[in-house]
Structures are given as structure tokens and as C-alpha cells.
Amino acid sequence: MALTGRDRARLGGRRAAGLLAAGTAVVLALATGGSLSQAGAATQPDAAAQATAVEAKKPKPTHSQIQLLAINDFHGNLEPATGSGGNINGIPAGGAAYLATHLKELRAAAAAKGQDSVTVAAGDLIGASPLLSAAFHDEPTVEALSGMGLEAASVGNHEFDEGWHELLRMQTGGCLPDGDGQNNQNSCPDPKHPFTGAKYKYLSANVFFTNTQKTLFAPYTIKTFKDGKKVAFIGMTLENTPNIVTKSGVEGLTFKNEVATANALVPELKKKGVKSIVVLLHEGGFPADPKAYNSCPGISGPIVDINAGLDPEIDAIISGHTHQAYNCSLPDKAGKPRLVTSASSFGRLVTEVRLSIDNATGDVDRTNTLAQNQVVTQDVVQDPKTAKLIAKYKALVAPIENKVIGHLGTPSVVRTNDDSLESPLGNLIADAQLADPSVVSGGKAPVVAFMNPGGIRADLASNGGAVTFGQAFTVQPFNNFLVSMDMTGTQLKALLEQQFSGVNGPDAPKYKVLQVAGITYTWNPAAAAGSKIVAGSIKIAGQPLVDGTSYRIVTNNFLSDGGDGFPAFATATNKVFGGLDIDAFANYLSAHDPYTPVATDRISVGS
Template identity: 90%
Template sequence: MTGRDRARSGGRRAVGLLAAGAAVALALAAGGSVSQAGAATEADTANQAAAAQAKKPAPTHSQIQLLAINDFHGNLEPAGGSGGNINGIPAGGAAYLATHLKELRAAAKAKGQQSVTVAAGDLIGASPLLSAAFHDEPTIEALNGMGLEAASVGNHEFDEGWRELLRMQTGGCLPDGDGQNNQNSCPDAAHPFEGATFKYLSANVFFENTRQTLFAPYTIKTFEDGRKVGFIGMTLENTPNIVTKAGVEGLTFTDEVETANALVPVLKEKGVESIVVLLHEGGFPADRTAYNSCPGISGPVVDINANLDPEIDAIISGHTHQGYNCSLPDKDKKPRLVTSASSFGRLVTEVRLSIDNATGDVDRVNTLANNQIVTRDVVQDARTAKLIAKYKSLVAPIENKVIGHITTPSVVRTPDDSLESPLGNLIADAQLADPSVVSGGKVPVAAFMNPGGIREHLLSNNGEVTFGQAFTVQPFNNFLVSMDMTGTQIKALLEQQFSGVNGPEAEKYKVLQVAGITYTWNPTAAAGSKVVAGSINIGGQPLVDGTTYRIVTNNFLSDGGDGFPAFTTATNKFFGGLDIDAFANYLTAHDPYTPVATDRISVGS
């Protein structure tokens, strides 16, 4: 019999079996009986199918879905301006994010894949008023409802201090006076704050002089098929330099690479071969619109990836608010997935981890990732939308209070060529005028504001400015601090805008916004000599090296934040009120406000 004849015979036999099965089905449907021969034929068919299934080779790989976000910053509602879109596509909003996550999980489940959802830090802190007015409790509740399982601790998680961060994990309410200071913990007495159901992870944050970490260094997810994936949580090592000193007092931050590498053998001893680092540090692609690739990527994540143990299979990163997705070579020159999902819930990263069933390790060649835009063309998740509506009602009395007017549509934070901005001047003026920083009759003569603390333009509603709009500009609840600095110390301070961590290797200089002081700087001069000699005037008079001046800034800068150690050499420090209160009070006292010229800082030679 030829191959063709065998094929035809097999085809006829298959048709015969199908016909026999159909006959059985018809007979049973008619209430009749089947003959012994018919039953035997049906049994043979079942046995053959079972045998074929037994001979089918077991799958060599398992697919696991990993969903990731980062830098959410309490944006329960879609952010405004450029922060509310990806390449012009409206994106973000917790109720939309929750829906996208559900749909992605459902699609994976339909393919027989299991799922896990993680995050890479800064989920809270620097949040809009809707979340910040309640100490970010609404954001934690929203993330619980989204099914988040693990998150690394970011630097902004320390904005209200590490003890408050522990409360975010474990729950409980603060006795904050029921909104007297524009914050209100547990506003719904019937539903106290229960804390995060997901696990905060921070492998490189230790209590001083101990080996005890603030949170667990890692977590292991064991899936239904027995596959294990280990997640190491990594906090930005530079956190002490960019948050208030009190927020991290008593803690030590260690190197990300050394810490993660030391945990690899620990996880392997527990039978974990698939390892993912949730890293709150990131990079900068050359093309920031290419959110699903990494063209010309630079920044700390590149060096971190190059030095991490090759046993680590993927890096979910954050901090820089960029979207990227690519494979970078590890120390063994093998590709390793490196991703980031932008910020504010505008992207969600979907990773399809391909696990080798024989080794339990990630097959990197067959592991794929996609940064998906969290579009607003889906139905909002009902539970999350209800949560947001609840807190919008509770925050309304604080948010909608009109505190003043401006004579222009907005006061912008966009700097001129000298890197001075209209909004920077307004904030510095507000700090200088704040009476809460006057101590012993000593009134500050100059003020300094870090540009990174000015988060958005000051907008108005037909000229009206609300507390909510002011808070959007200054969301950190920093305290103002007055202090004594000599002329020599102030000169050193101004030079630190263009040197050290703020030098030429930085993405841009950090030029402080000022009040009560004027000067000129030369972009072509060498670092350390950029401020033009003799150009500094304070209180309308030339700066004198040996004279002591009373100045004011926020407690973040006072502690040397943003690379300004000169502030730490100041003396006779006195803490005043909150920066947002000074800002709001100044707008009320200067109602209506007209932006002033940006003529305090000049560029020259």
C-alpha cells in the first residue's frame, strides 16, 4: 500500500469512526439503545484519544504574565497637561488603570497563563490634593483594589517619614485634627485605614548599625504549577539626598547592585531560579516618545544593569518617569529585559515571562514585554470610580476654597535663559514674607527655592486661584526653615548650582529660585567660578564674605537636599510653618497677584 493509499485508508477510517459516533449519538437522542459493537467502537475511539494524549510531549515552557507600574504618585484622577497623555493620547487615571489591568489578566487567563502585578516605587508622595489631603490613604486603597501584590519603596514614599510609611503598610489612623492643617486621616470613621494588602519591599534600606531592613528585602511568588519567581525590592540609594532628613533619620541606604547581588544565592537556596529586580532608579532614552524601545538610553539604570548578577533575569525600573522597554546585555553579554512604565499610571508594562520547566529559569530569548497605554476609551472600573468619588466629596471643602486671584491666565514655572521663572519668583517671595520663620526678631533677607519642588504651573479659573491649584504647585508639605549664613557660605551655595551633582554631567543645572538676592552667572566659566565676581547683591547691597545674613528655605534644602551641602553649614536654624501655607497666604495677601519680571538672575560674563 502506498503512502497515498494509507492516507486515504486512514481518512476513510476516520470518517467511519465519526459516523459511528454520530450513530450512537442519534440512537441515544431517540431513546434507543446501542449495540455491543457500536459501544466497543466508541470505547476504542476514547482509548485511542487517551493514548494520543499520553504520547503528547509535556510543554517545555510555562508562560507567566507580569504586570508592572511605577511612579504613580497618587494620581487617582488623570493628570493635567503633558502629564495626562502619552504622545498626545489621553492616558492615566486609576479607574481606567484598574480596567486595563483586569482586561490584561483576563486575556492571560484565557490562554492558561497565571499573572502577578508589581510596582517599582513612588506610588505615593508628591501626590495631588485628592490623595495627599488624606495622607495618601486613598491611593493605597485604590492599589489594593487593583490587585497589586508587591512594590519596591521609592524615595517619595519617605515624604512623610519612614514611620508614616510603616503605617501605609500596616494601617491605622493619625490624630491630625480632622483636616485642620488641610489633611485628614481616616475621614470616614466607619471605615478606618487598614493599610496596604500588597508587600512593600526594600532590600537596601537598613536601620542604622543593624542588618535589619525597614521592609522585607524580597518576596517569592509561587504559582499554581509550582513555578517560583523571586522579586527583590530596591530603593534609590540617593534617597537621603533628595528627601527631608527627618524622613530617613536612623536609616542607612546601601548600594543597589551590591545588595541585589548578595540576595541571589539566598533566593537560589530557596529554589528560586527566576529573579526580577523592582528597581526605583532609571534611565533616559534619547527619544522619549519611543516608550516601547530604549534608543540611546543613558542614566544610572544602564550601569546598574551592567553590574547586576547575570542570574537576575529582568529589571522593572522607575524614578525617571520615562517609558522604555528593551533588552540590555548583562555581564555575561546575555540579553536582560529592562523596562519602565513612565509615570502617573499612563502606561502599564506587560511581561510574558517564559519559564523553562526543566530548570525553572527564565528563557530570556522567548520572554517578551509591551508597554501598553492606559487609554480612557474603556469603561472605568466601578469600584475604583466609587472610591474616587467618595474622596472627591470629602476633599471638596479644602480643594475649592478660593485663596486669591491672578491677573494672567497662569503663572508659569518655565524658566528663561538664566533659569529663573515667574512662578519661582512668586514662591520665593512668599517664603521671604512668611512671618512664621521670624525668630527672635531676626527677619530673613533672602529666600531660596529648589526648582524641582515646583511641580506644575499655577493655573486659575477665570482668574480665581483655589487651594487645590496652589497645592498642585507645591505638594510636598515641607516646612520653612530660617537660618544664618555668611556671605562666603552663600557664595558656595550659588556655585553648587553648577557643580557637584548639579554640574555639567547632570541633565541640567539646578538653579535655585530666589528673593532678596540678585547675581550674574557665566555659562562658559569653569565649574566653581560660574558666579561672576562682585555681582551678588543681597538686600540691595553687595554681598560681604564675613557678614552673616538671615535666609529662609524649605527643610528639604536645609538638610542639603538636591546637592546643596552649603545649607547644612548654616547655623541658628528655626522651623516655621508649611511651605504650601506660606504660598497660599501670600496669594491672599497680594490679591490680585501680577507676575513680576524675571530680573533677579542674569547671564553674562
């Protein structure tokens, strides 16, 4: 069991002596040396001489211990998330002000043992963020993480939500001329407090400018500690990023294979005298038991193959992306155990690693390295500086967040699917897209709408029936644009099959069934991939689909570029960009006030 913040305060001296929960150690616990304070009595006249003699006889330590603290997939959650995203195994967890305190406590415990410390992250620190951060282009999150002492972070796919130009601004600073609140966003809302950029380094070893083959950010950073030991951190973005972000956000960039890129950097780092190497990887895995956050039972997913392919000279992998929590050693391709960790998401866990560096070789001694995922409990005092920052932005966002845009006839509208994988909230969002006037082109309005289920981030809640803009934004936090386009009946058939094939096929964690309006159909779970849509079942406005007929459809710009494994959208023609999806959603709720969920009868399961 991980120690709580109160436990750490009460057992400060014992923790400084290295007492971590033995049952959650990945490998062997660290050895501790004797105390110099026990060498002789201060009352003896030759106490200093005796102490000097004892020190001279004491053998030099064979290893140096370095503390590595890691997080991933923070997603701008400055305040504790709600629901299941706000706890670990039922324990309330997360919140930037609590996270900052836990990091301070962990560093203090290491410092008491004479150990150096470094704090890193494995991507998706920003993007898909709550309104408190997103309303200000995630500037508050960058500022908060900088204040916590974060030193290096790999770039995740969500760092590209507003495009790579904006990501560069996150690093270097500056303010956007966004109309002082246009589209419910406001860069640098406090004129006396300009955005100065991240104090930590973004790293992207496998993200290159296509024309120059230079990396978007530095591929790695080398941290030199007080005893001269060097540890390199390679930052890695998942190779599949172009398929899951808006095309315009990564235009001009090339994403290369994670394994090949990292392995190619090993000789370069060794020439620089670096023997201890850690990869910060924004890609991950899926343990069979997601509650076992300090082990990796039955782990599967990309992390398994990536670990197997990485050079054995790489000593540890700090991973992310899947929002899972795990901590164990997996064999590298030389058969030796290598540390692989992930700290869940939203700042609910911190991975504490004690890298044991062999003083003779300068390399990590894996058999003497310990790691533990620590719960970011809320039983500690909030860090005052971080709490003050959050309070400031809460006051600034209040007018946007608290505006009532409609009412519900039910307590909430849920994103929970029925057996066909259709949901009440998916229907609402698709209906809102279909009704949005901004995508009408030349008098031709869309007749079908599609919404990706992964873009629906929460149920639509209400306060006594009243729905605020903040609650709507929690559902759709990406600020995507709506796009209308023409697709033939043949293209639409291909699109529907792509829900169950390719990257969305049987080997995926789950099918990605698009939420729809204006179209009905039946699919057969028992049929082979590529043939799951029941022949003749597709109807638009109640009429059978015709292969050669062109239909006007609407979706968001992420899907329109072929994102989420739907390349059929990229074959559409006559694309017209409309307004923001969140505005369409909010306007629909206002126009249908109060709103009552409709039946989930657009998609059916049959044979």
C-alpha cells in the same frame, strides 16, 4: 502600536491566542500549542478514548508562561493627570479607574491561555501626590492600588515624604491623630472606614536601620505559582534617597548600594530553590527618544551601569524614578540580553511581561520572553469599585480644594524658565517664603529666600482668574516646613556654585538653579564648574555681598538639610522651623490679591 482597551475587547479571542503587537516585542514572541478541542469529533462513540490517546501522545510543554504586570511612579494620581502628564504621545492616558480595568483585561487574557499572573511596582506610588490623595496622607491611593490586585512594590524616594514611620503605617494601617483636617490633611476621614494598610508588600532590600542592620521592609518576596515555579522579586530603593528627601524622614536609616545589595541576595535565593529573579528598582534611565516607549534608543543614566553590574542570575529589571518609558534588552555582564523596562509615570502605561520559564531548569528563558508597554487608554469602562472610591474622596476633599484663596491678573503664572533659568512662578514662591511671618526669629526676619525648582510641580492655574487652594497645592504638594537660618557671605557663594557643580554639575540632566528673592547675581555658562558665579555680581537688598557678614535666609526643610545636592545649607546655623510652605504660598496670594507676575530680573547670564 499598542492595542487600546476597545481593541482588546473586540479582539478578546485573538488576544487570548497571543496576538500582541509584533513590532513592539522585546524578544521572540511566545509559541502557542494546539487546541485539544480539535482532537476529535464529539459525535464519535469513542471520542473520549481518542481524546485521551491524543493527550497521552502530546509532548509536555517545554516552557511555562507567567504574566508580569508592572507600574511605577504613580504618585497618587487617582484621576488622570492634566497637561502632558495626562497623555502618552498625544493619547489621553491614566486614571486609577481606567488602570484597574486595563489590569483586569490583561489578566483575563493571560488566564484564557492558562497563564498565571502577578502585578508589581517599582516605587513612588505615593508622595508628591495631587490633593485628592495627599489631603488624606495618600490613604486613598494605597486603598485603590490594593483593590487593583497589586502584590509587591519596591520603596521609592517619595515614599519617605512623610517619614519612614508614616511609611510603616502605609503598610500596616491605622489612623493618625491629625486634628481631623489640621494642615489641610485628614487621616481616616470616614469613621466607618478605618485605614487598614496596603494589601501589597513593600520591599526594601537596601534600606537598613542603622543601629540594627535590619531592613526596613522585607528585601524580597517569592511568588510560587500553581505549577510549582518560583519567581523572586527583590525591592530596591535608589541609593541617593537621603540626598533628595527631607533628612528627618530617613533619620536612623542607611541606604546601601543597589548592585551590591541585589547581588548578595542571589546565593540566598538560589539556596531556596529560586532560579527566576526580577529586581524592582526605583532608579532608571533616559532614552534619547522619550516617545519610543517600546524601545530604549540611546538610553543613558544610572540604569545602564546598574544593569551592567547586576549578577547575570537576575533575569529582568523593572525600573522607575526617571518617569521615562522604555522597554528593551540590555546585555548583562555575561553578555546575555536582560529585560529592562519602565512604564513612564502616573499610571499612563502598564508593562506587560510574559516570563518564559524553562520547565527543565526552572529558570527564565530570556530568548523566549516578551514584554510590551501598554497604554492605559480611557476608551474602556471605568472599574466600578475604583470609581466609587475616587468619588467618595472627591466629595470629602471638596471643601478644602475649592476654597478661593486669591486671584491672578493673568491667566496663569508659569514655571517656564528664561535663559538664566529663573521663572515667574519661582519668583512668586520665593517672595511668599520671604514674606512668611512664621520664620521670623527674635525679631530677625529673613532677607533672602531660596526655592528648589524640582519642588515646583506645575504652573499656577486659575478659574476665570480665581485661584483655589487645590490649584495652589498642585504647585507645591510636599507639605514642607519653612526654615530660617543664618549663612555667611562665603557660605552663600558656595551655595550658588553648587547649582552648577557636584551632583548638579555638567553631567546632570540639567542644572538646578534655585529660585530666589532678596538676592541678585550673574552666572557665566562658559565658566568652569565651581567658578560660574561672576565675581562681584552678588547683591542682597541691592548691596554687595560681604564674605564675613551673616545673613538670615529662608528655605524649605528639604533644602535646609542639604537636599538636592546643596550641602551648603547643612552648614547654616540658628535654624528655626516655621509653618508649611503651602500655607505661606496661599497666604501670600490672599495678601496680594490680585497677583500679577513680576519680571524675571533676579538672575542674569553674563561673563
